[in-house]
Amino acid sequence: MNATSRTRLNQTPEWAALGKHREQLGSSHLRQLFADDPERGTGYTLRVGDLHLDYSKHLVTDETLTLLRELAAATDVFGLRDAMFRGDKINTTEDRAVLHTALRAPREAVIEVDGENVVPAVHAVLDKMAAFSDRVRSGEWTGHTGKPIKNIVNIGIGGSDLGPAMAYEVLRSFTDRSLTFRFVSNVDGADLHEAVRDLDPAETLFIIASKTFTTIETITNATSARDWLLTGLRAGQEAVAKHFVALSTNAGKVADFGIDTDNMFEFWDWVGGRYSYDSAIGLSLMIAIGPDRFREMLDGFHLVDEHFRTAPAEENAPLLLGLLGVWYGAFFDAQSHAVLPYSHYLSKFTAYLQQLDMESNGKSVDRDGNPVDWQTGPVVWGTPGTNGQHAYYQLIHQGTKVIPADFIGFAQPVEDLLPGLVAQHDLLMANFFAQTQALAFGKTPDEVRAEGVPEELVAHKTFRGNHPTTTILADRLTPSVLGQLIALYEHKVFVQGAVWNIDSFDQWGVELGKVLAKKIEPVLTEGQGGEQLDSSTAALVSTYRELRGR
Numbered sequence: 001m002n003a004t005s006r007t008r009l010n011q012t013p014e015w016a017a018l019g020k021h022r023e024q025l026g027s028s029h030l031r032q033l034f035a036d037d038p039e040r041g042t043g044y045t046l047r048v049g050d051l052h053l054d055y056s057k058h059l060v061t062d063e064t065l066t067l068l069r070e071l072a073a074a075t076d077v078f079g080l081r082d083a084m085f086r087g088d089k090i091n092t093t094e095d096r097a098v099l100h101t102a103l104r105a106p107r108e109a110v111i112e113v114d115g116e117n118v119v120p121a122v123h124a125v126l127d128k129m130a131a132f133s134d135r136v137r138s139g140e141w142t143g144h145t146g147k148p149i150k151n152i153v154n155i156g157i158g159g160s161d162l163g164p165a166m167a168y169e170v171l172r173s174f175t176d177r178s179l180t181f182r183f184v185s186n187v188d189g190a191d192l193h194e195a196v197r198d199l200d201p202a203e204t205l206f207i208i209a210s211k212t213f214t215t216i217e218t219i220t221n222a223t224s225a226r227d228w229l230l231t232g233l234r235a236g237q238e239a240v241a242k243h244f245v246a247l248s249t250n251a252g253k254v255a256d257f258g259i260d261t262d263n264m265f266e267f268w269d270w271v272g273g274r275y276s277y278d279s280a281i282g283l284s285l286m287i288a289i290g291p292d293r294f295r296e297m298l299d300g301f302h303l304v305d306e307h308f309r310t311a312p313a314e315e316n317a318p319l320l321l322g323l324l325g326v327w328y329g330a331f332f333d334a335q336s337h338a339v340l341p342y343s344h345y346l347s348k349f350t351a352y353l354q355q356l357d358m359e360s361n362g363k364s365v366d367r368d369g370n371p372v373d374w375q376t377g378p379v380v381w382g383t384p385g386t387n388g389q390h391a392y393y394q395l396i397h398q399g400t401k402v403i404p405a406d407f408i409g410f411a412q413p414v415e416d417l418l419p420g421l422v423a424q425h426d427l428l429m430a431n432f433f434a435q436t437q438a439l440a441f442g443k444t445p446d447e448v449r450a451e452g453v454p455e456e457l458v459a460h461k462t463f464r465g466n467h468p469t470t471t472i473l474a475d476r477l478t479p480s481v482l483g484q485l486i487a488l489y490e491h492k493v494f495v496q497g498a499v500w501n502i503d504s505f506d507q508w509g510v511e512l513g514k515v516l517a518k519k520i521e522p523v524l525t526e527g528q529g530g531e532q533l534d535s536s537t538a539a540l541v542s543t544y545r546e547l548r549g550r
């Protein structure tokens, strides 16, 4: 379906039918929906690979799900999906294919962009990464002074940082614990300072990760890292080759920086930054977990790609999760979406999803540039659930907002957990199950009274319930399961962008601030050009200069 020929989303009969259905649903309570259907808890579940997905605690009925699927059909979600997998240039504002799925395609697959099969190049880079990772892991790759590498510092930002940094944390129990990994992203010098202050430059490898190799934060940090290294080694430019490698699509800029392009690991413009950590951008992760584990992770991604590509609508997990988000945004005025993992290792998971989701779907014009008058991407937020319970869960339970939430947990603790700590896992998971139960069913005033609570406190101790949650449960956190989870979210985001008719693969909204920062920097340093600033910014800049003694 051509975007231009498309009926505006909120003028489709399917949208109207959902609106009417929402009115009929009124304030129906999950308590009632569960009472009406004793099979609901087992019926509203899906299995994708190793992921057990329970969506029974959502404010939906069979009819809601049917109507949502009809909306997906009317907006041709599967048509756009097929175009993405085929390599069509569905990122129209940048005229690019969107082929992160090719990064985890098997060697024998054929996926063409502009008539060329990209799969052999993907595997050639993976092989080059594997060979390099093995050399670093075995100690064969030595630094300028002949010492083996012990520390790996990834310098990148956005998609060139969040993915590897998140995945390194998630898979920590699979990492080579004799190596130290650090991730530097912020242009605040404190980030690099804290990352390198206790490291020996002779044993340190910098991985400069930047799709464009023009991102000011990354190039600034990379330049400072090079100075730190060369000063520490008392060496000249010749030492760079053994201590710097680049991950990029831009060989010219890599060479300009002084990195040998033999030490560059390539990827392509059809990989979006926030969809890139399974490309060369994952090199630090591959060094940490080893090439075999990295491949297991790619297989996990691929498993869910295949599920999304082939599963019928009724069983298609990314479709379902995407549509549930559309439902709450449009018809419950939900503004945000919480992701609450019950695993310490997933501490950076939600931060990663923030870029994936909010940079993809934080748009307010459709594919043709017309303003949308329906909600698009939610604010994604959350931290590991047990900590959240003692902080912001109060608002989810008793506040005034509708906050759909994903709960992610694992049946087994990680394998290398100290034996004395294994018993804590049941307590962790008891909380995991208790919270979705409390959120769904709450506690009625009568239940509170029955506990002998004085009348004046009953309202305060009542839990309205009816808060929608998805539970995702897997046996254990493995590289494959991580790949499955990320692909699930990638495709969920895709589904929502398709329904909302927005380009989920551009990010024009990040540009303005970059341009203005470039103009403001000389005002801060030289004091010139301040008169062109608005009065608020001019006054702030002048106060800053005063405080800096300028």
Ligand SMILES: O=P(O)(O)OC[C@H]1O[C@H](O)[C@H](O)[C@@H](O)[C@@H]1O
Residues within 6 Å of the ligand: 157, 158, 159, 160, 209, 210, 211, 212, 213, 214, 215, 218, 273, 274, 359, 507, 510
């Ligand atoms: O990888 P790079 O080219 O350095 O880009 C790093 C990041 O910065 C940009 O501003 C984009 O908003 C992100 O999508 C991107 O991941």
